[in-house]
Amino acid sequence: MRGVDTDDTDGSSRAELPSDVPLYTHVALSDDFVPFLCSRNAAEDRVKIERILLDHYDPDQQKWDGWAWAKDQASFKLSEALQTLNSFCTETEFLPLEDIRMELPQSEGTMSESKRFLGAVILCDELISPVLVDSLQPFAALSKLHLSRWMFLKRVYGILLSGSSMVFIRLDRAGVVLSNEIDIHQNPKVILQALFGCLALAKDSLDATISWTRDDFLFARREDNQSSDYVLEEPLFHNPRIPGSGARVFLVHEATKPETQLVLKDWWRESDAVDEGELLCEVSGLFGLPEYHAHWTVFLGDQDNQDYDYEFEQQSEDVAPVELERQLLIHSRLLSTVRGEHLLKFRNSPRVVLTAIHDAILGHWSLFQAGYLHDDVSYGNVLVLPSPVPAAHYRNYSKLPVTPLLDQCTAILIDFDTAIPIAELREGRQLLRPKTKKGTAVYMSTRIMEGSERFGSWVQDDLESFLWVLLVTAFWVKDPLAGLAKSSIEYILKKILFPDGAGKDSKIRDHKLGLLVVFSRESRRPFTYADPLSRQYHEVIKKWCTYAMDRYFTPKKATEEEIVGDEQIYLDVLGILREAIASLS
Incomplete structure (x- = not known):
């Protein structure tokens, strides 16, 4: 796992990173976000949802049985509400809801902490209505920590919850996507459909092209009926800034050719910028420039009708910016043949x-x-x-x-x-x-x-x-x-x-x-x-x-x-x- 959470320690390299731009100011409000979540329900999810509604929702009273009621927002307790939501699913599947304000146990090492994301995690925070951009700061801070540290985590999903409403949220390296507020008691089925859809997407948010064995950390390349695995030898650079490219550079070797070292760049490139891989392929062999080996867009075979991993799903095109326009970022990898040293x-x-x-x-x-x-x-x-x-x-x-x-x-x-x-x-x-x-x-x-x-x-x-x-x-x-x-x-x-x-x-x-x-x-x-x-x-x-x-x-x-x-x-x-x-x- 060495290299997954590395930070650059060269002072002048750190100094060249761009100025911090708050992730929570890159916000898009999407009417299509909840329908998109609901569309991710599998057949077994629909069976679970009907069972939960039958056991825990009173259609005559239009309220959930045993819901953590609060007389006002000040007396609302997020922890109790999360326990209630989890109790709905104890007979089917436990929802991995995590209160972002709870202090996490200290990790003994990189591997043990990373295992938190081998299972899906949905971050949760209290909903203060109406949602203001500044109120997203705690949520964004924790998400930035996870996204900047764990390269195999593509995005973070979560919910904002009050005594009566719920908002679904997604944070990635381009910013934030918010759903509209949903009334918990008036729309019980939609709430559950969106929750299970959120769970499915959280499971899919792990990069399947990255894996590790007991000894090696591997990057997989799968395209054109060919496959290659690259073994990490040493981390060289990490730009942790989010929003941003999240660029990381590693010294690697091909699993079948351990004697040949390569430099791998993993980053999220802007869709309207030049494709650096294509450009390097064109100029490779010119004086004073790197030597090209290979490049590819990270392929995700587990997504229907979507060959490539974009930061902004095609299903969510109808998005109005709240403050700043979101970038469309494409997860890319590039291999070159020569490692250099800083001045x-x-x-x-x-x-x-x-x-x-x-x-x-x-x-x-x-x-x-x-x-x-x-x-x-x-x-x-x-x-x-x-x-x-x-x-x-x-x-x-x-x-x-x-x-x-x-x-x-x-x-x-x-x-x-x-x-x-x-x-x-x-x-x-x-x-x-x-x-x-x-x-x-x-x-x-x-x-x-x-x-x-x-x-x-x-x-x-x-x-x-x-x-x-x-x-x-x-x-x-x-x-x-x-x-x-x-x-x-x-x-x-x-x-x-x-x-x-x-x-x-x-x-x-x-x-x-x-x-x-x-x-x-x-x-x-x-x-x-x-x-x-x-x-x-x-x-x-x-x-x-x-x-x-x-x-x-x-x-x-x-x-x-x-x-x-x-x-x-x-x-x-x-x-x-x-x-x-x-x-x-």
Whole structure:
């Protein structure tokens, strides 16, 4: 089970995760949710329902016998109501209703805690009518904990319950779906049908393509009458943010080929974004990019008339958003062949760091020439290869804009799930970026953070993002303790790029341009460094920041001759890095 509940422990990797967005603000109210639940009743469920109604419901009084009555909402006790519901089913099947406000027993280990989900669990909370978005916070908090921790749990079902009404709820990696309120006493059959349907869906919410034996944790691939099992060796990365992709990366090997290691990415991709698997298959073999092995959409053979696992069922299309529109997410897996290391491991070797960024920029160039803008350059997306690869190995070797350093490739640029096809970008001198730009504020370009228009170049913003990757890597040291160290550039940079409290993105935006200004010129007061090693990065950062400032202040009414195009910007930035690398030799 190792790797199922892992968290990334690299501080700079954690810092690149997007800002928290409350799951309970992504809410959709669906008139079709209850009918959909009822449609999941099996024949034996219908027999149980009739027996329960006969034994426990008084049709003349239109009320349940033995129901946990409450004179008012304040005296309503959820625990008693859940006991009553469970008592209805003791002769047939126990409903696994769990009060979310009850403290769970401490787990002795990952395996024992995970067994809670080998059987279905329906989370329950008190219904305060009318349902307000903020009232979903406790429910959403527990669901987020389960969904972010257990990758084999696809969604969480539950009910909100009062003395007279019930609301059904589903939480997944895209947000929340709510039913309308149902009167418990006026609609007894619907209540039971929906309950048993909810139970069936809760059982189906476990990913059947993930399993484990006593020794191994397995991912199954089933498609085109072929099957493969991949054994987990080591967890590499986990983005626990929900709503979001829930991306996890593992080192695995095929069960029949234990000698061959692969990197498996498991995530929920947006349906309107590029298919990263298809894209990597297209660009595999290009300099500075990962090598493709396989990809697939997670197949669920136990769902009628639905081949693929979508976060938002097709039966629930008639959904009106309460606050924010829900994303349609598709569960996907991707295998590549090479594992890399993050830059911080090599911070003490500036030549290695600068060469890796140089080669990752060539990977960005390869992707751009193939027709895609990466659009999410960040620290976590630049990986140093375990050993250099001869440049001639790559099929675009002869077309690269510069000769590879030492005729080899030392790093790759990964993660294409937010890449933009160049064909979809607006043509012309005034190149306006999509308003839906996503990414990590720390690494976004200054103009993108300001929401400004871009003139003349598409790649300029991404290449500035590489500069922020270098800044974070070069100056990432443990917090200085006291005295003059607090005036050090490392301390100041951390305070500006990784602020505490609310409104982090706006705080970063307000200071980014100022940082470029400071680094691009000689200060009257020399920089103070907490770590002498940081000084070795000073000159290259100064030159690159000066170049970024020149690009930032390119006048909007500049003539065509004054606008620097994409190819020249690549050459300029690569030239700055190559000069710095040569000086370190």
